[in-house]
Amino acid sequence: MSLASWRSPLAHALHRNRSLAYARYLQLATVRADQRPANRTIVFRGFLDGTNQLQFVTDARNEKADQIDRTPWGEACWYFPKTREQFRLAGALLLVRADHPDPLLLKARQTAWQALSDGARTQFAWAHPGKPQTDRDGFNVPVPEATTPLPHFCLLLLDPQEVDHLELRGDPQNRWLHQQDGSGWSVQAINP
Amino acid sequence: MSLASWRSPLAHALHRNRSLAYARYLQLATVRADQRPANRTIVFRGFLDGTNQLQFVTDARNEKADQIDRTPWGEACWYFPKTREQFRLAGALLLVRADHPDPLLLKARQTAWQALSDGARTQFAWAHPGKPQTDRDGFNVPVPEATTPLPHFCLLLLDPQEVDHLELRGDPQNRWLHQQDGSGWSVQAINP
Numbered sequence: 001m002s003l004a005s006w007r008s009p010l011a012h013a014l015h016r017n018r019s020l021a022y023a024r025y026l027q028l029a030t031v032r033a034d035q036r037p038a039n040r041t042i043v044f045r046g047f048l049d050g051t052n053q054l055q056f057v058t059d060a061r062n063e064k065a066d067q068i069d070r071t072p073w074g075e076a077c078w079y080f081p082k083t084r085e086q087f088r089l090a091g092a093l094l095l096v097r098a099d100h101p102d103p104l105l106l107k108a109r110q111t112a113w114q115a116l117s118d119g120a121r122t123q124f125a126w127a128h129p130g131k132p133q134t135d136r137d138g139f140n141v142p143v144p145e146a147t148t149p150l151p152h153f154c155l156l157l158l159d160p161q162e163v164d165h166l167e168l169r170g171d172p173q174n175r176w177l178h179q180q181d182g183s184g185w186s187v188q189a190i191n192p
Numbered sequence: 193m194s195l196a197s198w199r200s201p202l203a204h205a206l207h208r209n210r211s212l213a214y215a216r217y218l219q220l221a222t223v224r225a226d227q228r229p230a231n232r233t234i235v236f237r238g239f240l241d242g243t244n245q246l247q248f249v250t251d252a253r254n255e256k257a258d259q260i261d262r263t264p265w266g267e268a269c270w271y272f273p274k275t276r277e278q279f280r281l282a283g284a285l286l287l288v289r290a291d292h293p294d295p296l297l298l299k300a301r302q303t304a305w306q307a308l309s310d311g312a313r314t315q316f317a318w319a320h321p322g323k324p325q326t327d328r329d330g331f332n333v334p335v336p337e338a339t340t341p342l343p344h345f346c347l348l349l350l351d352p353q354e355v356d357h358l359e360l361r362g363d364p365q366n367r368w369l370h371q372q373d374g375s376g377w378s379v380q381a382i383n384p
Contacts, residue, residue, distance in 0.1 A: 020273070027269045029221035029231035037229050039221035039269040041278050077219045077231040081212070081273075086233050126364060126383065133381040139364035172318060172331035189325040191318065 004052040005185040006163040006178040010087060017082045026078035028056070028158075030067040030093070038067060042156075044078075045115070048108055053157045054089070057112055057120075060097055060152040061128050068093045068156070076158055084168040091160035098151050105155070113149035124150045166192060196244040197377040198355040198370040202279060209274045218270035220248070220350075222259040222285070230259060234348075236270075237307070240300055245349045246281070249304055249312075252289055252344035253320050260285045266350055276360040283352035290343050297347070305341035316342045358384060 017023035024044045032038050045055040054076070058064055068074070075090040096105045113121070127138025144150055163178040173192035178185055209215035216236045224230050237247040246268070250256055260266070267282040288297045305313070319330025336342055355370040365384035370377055 022271070022273045025271060027219035027221075027231060027271070029219075029229035029267070031223060031227060031229050035223060035227065035263065036265045036282070037221035037223050037263075037267045038280075038282075039219060039231060039267040040280060041269060041271045071227065071229075073228045075221070075229045075231040077233060079214070079217060079219070079233045081214045088230075088232060090228070090230075123364075123384075129383050131383050133367075133383050136364070138383065172328070175325075191321050191323050191325050191330065192315075 001050055001052070002184065004160070004163075004178065004180070005187045006087070006089075006160070006165060007052060009165055009176075013080045013083055013085055013087070017080045020082060023080055023082070026076050028064075029075045029077070030064060031071040031073070032063075032067055033070060038063065040064065042076075045112060048157060051159075053094075053159045055108070055112060056156040056158070057116065058095070058154050058156045059124055059129055060095075060154050061130075063130065065095055065154060068095050074158060086164075086166045086168070088164040088166075089158060089160040090162045090164075091158050094157040094159065096155040096157065098149065098153070105157075109153070109155040110149060112155045113153055114146050118143045121146065124153050164190075193242055193244070194376065196352070196355075196370065196372070197379045198279070198281075198352070198357060199244060201357055201368075205272045205275055205277055205279070209272045212274060215272055215274070218268050220256075221267045221269070222256060223263040223265070224255075224259055225262060230255065232256065234268075237304060240349060243351075245286075245351045247300070247304060248348040248350070249308065250287070250346050250348045251316055251321055252287075252346050253322075255322065257287055257346060260287050260348070268350060278356075278358045278360070280356040280358075281350060281352040282354045282356075283350050286349040286351065288347040288349065290341065290345070297349075301345070301347040302341060304347045305345055306338050308338075310335045313338065316345050356382075 028042050029039045042056045072093045074093045078087045096109045122143050125141040161180045165176045167174040175190050175192040177190045178187045220234050221231045234248045264285045266285045270279045288301045314335050317333040317336050353372045357368045359366040367382050367384040369382045370379045
């Protein structure tokens with residue numbers, strides 16, 4: 001596979017904003033069962049080896065997982081404060097659960113689990129997210145082992161089909177639209 | 193009207209993050225005509241007087257305006273880097289165009305126009321956003337007058353019905369769900 005046309009400007013943005021830990025945070029929009037949008041902050045976990053797919057992790061007990069099962073499409077909005085630029089990445093979402101049939105993706109799921117910090121891994125052992133909090137006991141849990149992911153741990157992949165890159169710096173601003181066609185990616189300048 | 197239960201924690205977050213200009217940026221998710229989600233960064237412009245409605249501005253020539261006409265519902269995701277907290281605000285969207293029947297909202301639209309910087313106001317005079325860029329002449333425009341909004345300038349209102357507030361600091365994290373019922377707002381602690 002060849003790198004998509006938006007990979008170079010995105011890598012550049014990540015590099016120039018690397019002093020900010022939250023430059024790896026972005027917002028992922030999905031669609032709820034009632035056709036209304038949902039939106040939350042997620043953490044970028046690098047690209048799946050040999051692909052242009054962004055990796056995230058999530059808990060299958062979250063509403064997000066049900067939303068993706070129903071409508072496997074998302075748009076990520078990624079704003080970089082230091083360089084004042086925005087990437088909007090629209091594409092297919094793939095949730096890799098414990099029973100996924102592809103062994104390569106299962107392996108990637110395990111690698112993602114192992115790459116987590118102890119703190120991040122422990123959150124997957126917490127009480128059911130989003131449910132009313134009855135007591136704090138559901139959070140007094142040991143750190144799960146790094147070897148085997150907990151059953152509801154999911155790798156989440158976003159495979160962008162269209163990327164809208166806006167640079168707020170510049171007079172006027174610069175904006176490019178990257179689009180996937182059958183054979184690769186095309187890019188054109190569009191009005192900001 | 194009385195302040196919603198989430199107004200105080202949100203005001204607190206805005207205050208404690210006030211040194212970051214981009215703490216007033218948030219991401220708004222809407223739904224496209226093809227039922228896929230859209231997501232982009234927008235700038236918070238304060239509350240509509242005497243209400244719990246968040247104000248933004250937008251250009252009626254944007255795709256966002258069509259999406260809101262079709263599905264007048266959005267979810268804003270607002271991450272505050274300094275205090276490490278997130279607000280997810282889901283609610284009805286109302287686009288106040290030049291021909292809106294409510295004179296009070298038309299007045300608010302005019303006030304929002306006047307409150308813009310020259311630079312922000314000029315962007316509404318730029319060439320059609322999102323169209324292929326043919327030349328740079330569409331950006332060599334004078335600053336529009338502050339007195340009367342350009343025809344495609346819109347005030348955009350988000351009237352939250354549910355607000356999910358997550359504090360990443362804390363062990364475990366704290367999370368509250370604010371929900372509107374007929375008479376007012378209720379709030380409960382939920383699992384992070």
